[in-house]
Amino acid sequence: xxxxxxxxxxxxxxxxxxxxxxxxxxxxxxxxxxxxxxxxxxxxxxxxxxxxxxxxxxxxxxxxxxxxxxxxxxxxxxxxxxxxxxxxxxxxxxxxxxxxxxxxxxxxxxxxxxxxxxxxxxxxxxxxxxxxxxxxxxxxxxxxxxxxxxxxxxxxxxxxxxxxxxxxxxxxxxxx
Amino acid sequence: xxxxxxxxxxxxxxxxxxxxxxxxxxxxxxxxxxxxxxxxxxxxxxxxxxxxxxxxxxxxxxxxxxxxxxxxxxxxxxxxxxxxxxxxxxxxxxxxxxxxxxxxxxxxxxxxxxxxxxxxxxxxxxxxxxxxxxxxxxxxxxxxxxxxxxxxxxxxxxxxxxxxxxxxxxxxxxxxxxxxxxxxxxxxxxxxxxxxxxxxxxxxxxxxxxxxxxxxxxxxxxxxxxxxxxxxxxxxxxxxxxxxxxxxxxxxxxxxxxxxxxxxxxxxxxxxxxxxxxxxxxxxxxxxxxxxxxxxxxxxxxxxxxxxxxxxxxxxxxxxxxxxxxxxxxxxxxxxxxxxxxxxxxxxxxxxxxxxxxxxxxxxxxxxxxxxxxxxxxxxxxxxxxxxxxxxxxxxxxxxxxxxxxxxxxxxxxxxxxxxxxx
Numbered sequence: 001x002x003x004x005x006x007x008x009x010x011x012x013x014x015x016x017x018x019x020x021x022x023x024x025x026x027x028x029x030x031x032x033x034x035x036x037x038x039x040x041x042x043x044x045x046x047x048x049x050x051x052x053x054x055x056x057x058x059x060x061x062x063x064x065x066x067x068x069x070x071x072x073x074x075x076x077x078x079x080x081x082x083x084x085x086x087x088x089x090x091x092x093x094x095x096x097x098x099x100x101x102x103x104x105x106x107x108x109x110x111x112x113x114x115x116x117x118x119x120x121x122x123x124x125x126x127x128x129x130x131x132x133x134x135x136x137x138x139x140x141x142x143x144x145x146x147x148x149x150x151x152x153x154x155x156x157x158x159x160x161x162x163x164x165x166x167x168x169x170x171x172x173x174x175x176x
Numbered sequence: 177x178x179x180x181x182x183x184x185x186x187x188x189x190x191x192x193x194x195x196x197x198x199x200x201x202x203x204x205x206x207x208x209x210x211x212x213x214x215x216x217x218x219x220x221x222x223x224x225x226x227x228x229x230x231x232x233x234x235x236x237x238x239x240x241x242x243x244x245x246x247x248x249x250x251x252x253x254x255x256x257x258x259x260x261x262x263x264x265x266x267x268x269x270x271x272x273x274x275x276x277x278x279x280x281x282x283x284x285x286x287x288x289x290x291x292x293x294x295x296x297x298x299x300x301x302x303x304x305x306x307x308x309x310x311x312x313x314x315x316x317x318x319x320x321x322x323x324x325x326x327x328x329x330x331x332x333x334x335x336x337x338x339x340x341x342x343x344x345x346x347x348x349x350x351x352x353x354x355x356x357x358x359x360x361x362x363x364x365x366x367x368x369x370x371x372x373x374x375x376x377x378x379x380x381x382x383x384x385x386x387x388x389x390x391x392x393x394x395x396x397x398x399x400x401x402x403x404x405x406x407x408x409x410x411x412x413x414x415x416x417x418x419x420x421x422x423x424x425x426x427x428x429x430x431x432x433x434x435x436x437x438x439x440x441x442x443x444x445x446x447x448x449x450x451x452x453x454x455x456x457x458x459x460x461x462x463x464x465x466x467x468x469x470x471x472x473x474x475x476x477x478x479x480x481x482x483x484x485x486x487x488x489x490x491x492x493x494x495x496x497x498x499x500x501x502x503x504x505x506x507x508x509x510x511x512x513x514x515x516x517x518x519x520x521x522x523x524x525x526x527x528x529x530x531x532x533x534x535x536x537x538x539x540x541x542x543x544x545x546x547x548x549x550x551x552x553x554x555x556x557x558x559x560x561x562x563x564x565x566x567x568x569x570x571x572x573x574x575x576x577x578x579x580x581x582x583x584x585x586x587x588x589x590x591x592x593x594x595x596x597x598x599x
Contacts, residue, residue, distance in 0.1 A: 041598060086460070094455070094456060095456070095459065098456075
């Protein structure tokens with residue numbers, strides 16, 4: 001028997017799709033996801049997802065940029081090659097502020113982009129879900145919930161029955 | 177809750193505010209009179225600071241309402257009505273401005289508060305105002321007659337735009353005539369320019385001209401940023417109070433608070449950007465006519481640090497860095513007590529910002545020796561009295577307006593979108 005990736009179930013309309021997601025969440029499944037071709041408002045909460053970790057990456061990127069800008073100007077203007085400009089101090093937090101500020105923004109943006117890739121597990125060119133012809137219709141009008149085999153609560157018979165109970169149709173096991 | 181209970185509650189609060197306001201104003205005017213008689217100007221500055229504080233909130237709300245109209249914003253419709261109520265304070269603020277306007281016309285030293293108004297006033301180390309070439313250049317703008325005309329024009333814009341917007345919005349409740357919305361939107365697109373010009377002139381006349389030697393093209397924008405921050409923080413406090421005890425219960429959603437808090441974050445950064453740019457350009461150019469303004473806010477004539485240095489640091493870390501870092505957190509923007517806490521924090525530092533801009537402005541010559549004395553940071557009982565007094569009158573005006581109209585604009589075409597608003 002080939003290894004299985006998980007079970008997918010389709011739902012006829014957005015409300016039943018949304019409430020089914022809440023039931024999967026309440027049943028205690030962890031490794032599962034919802035798939036639709038359009039965003040469904042409130043779905044992250046219905047899936048029981050915690051808030052995104054991307055802001056942490058943004059913040060760390062920003063702090064790094066600020067510090068790098070500060071050290072860079074200090075090293076260049078006050079340490080490596082001291083320059084007298086307008087008779088003002090070699091180093092002060094005032095005049096290099098645009099540089100600190102620009103680097104804060106730049107590295108915060110890089111942090112955001114990198115954090116988005118890391119938390120979304122990108123780049124990901126292949127998913128076993130593409131083995132299912134039904135799943136490919138998600139880019140059309142199909143609404144799918146997929147529960148993965150690596151979930152601790154996963155059981156071929158019980159999970160299939162559960163998906164049926166919460167209103168899923170076209171239930172299919174997807175091979176890995 | 178029926179509208180009768182709302183009205184009786186509103187009138188109770190309004191009555192209390194009126195009584196407290198009158199008591200505060202009597203005490204503050206007593207200080208004003210002392211300043212008038214003795215020539216010691218600090219209690220008169222209390223009045224100016226308090227007036228600036230409450231005026232900035234009302235101006236910020238006037239801006240927000242017009243911006244929302246111009247951009248056809250749907251979500252803030254329920255908040256717009258609360259701003260319209262607060263904007264009823266403008267005519268009262270004009271009356272409360274009159275004591276200051278009386279100084280150049282009725283006092284024996286017209287330059288008691290704004291020293292350029294009297295040519296005999298001495299500038300430490302520079303002779304008198306009349307002999308000052310900088311004043312001679314600026315006198316076509318800075319003269320008493322034009323100052324008075326501008327003051328009346330500025331208030332005419334605020335009162336005119338606010339009155340029309342209020343009238344049309346309230347009329348919409350009863351008649352449902354969509355032309356009210358079109359009128360408000362048309363007026364707002366012109367009114368934003370008028371309000372911006374009036375606000376800029378006001379900040380230059382009333383605050384910046386205390387040190388008329390100074391140059392800064394950033395000053396009007398600084399006051400704009402300050403007004404917006406004050407207004408947004410006040411909106412949070414006002415709407416949360418109304419949602420807790422009053423008629424916004426169940427109507428004000430997390431999404432509304434979240435969006436206002438996002439704007440608070442944006443304007444915190446904007447205020448820092450403007451304030452820093454002003455400092456940065458003057459620091460880089462290093463011209464004495466400009467740097468002195470920051471010098472007196474850092475050092476005494478002998479070069480030692482003065483109390484304003486601490487206030488300046490307080491503004492950098494307290495008015496920018498702390499609210500900035502706190503508002504980055506999602507939780508700060510959605511947990512009610514945290515948002516309200518940051519709002520109170522911002523309003524307090526906004527007041528400190530006004531102190532910092534207004535009080536050191538009038539240098540005094542020392543009894544003997546060269547140089548000048550910087551008026552140090554202090555908090556007086558008259559500051560508190562003027563703040564509570566003028567604030568009481570503003571809240572009275574708001575409560576009085578709340579009795580005249582529905583709690584939310586019930587027949588506004590966007591009201592449903594606003595009530596059902598989600599993040």
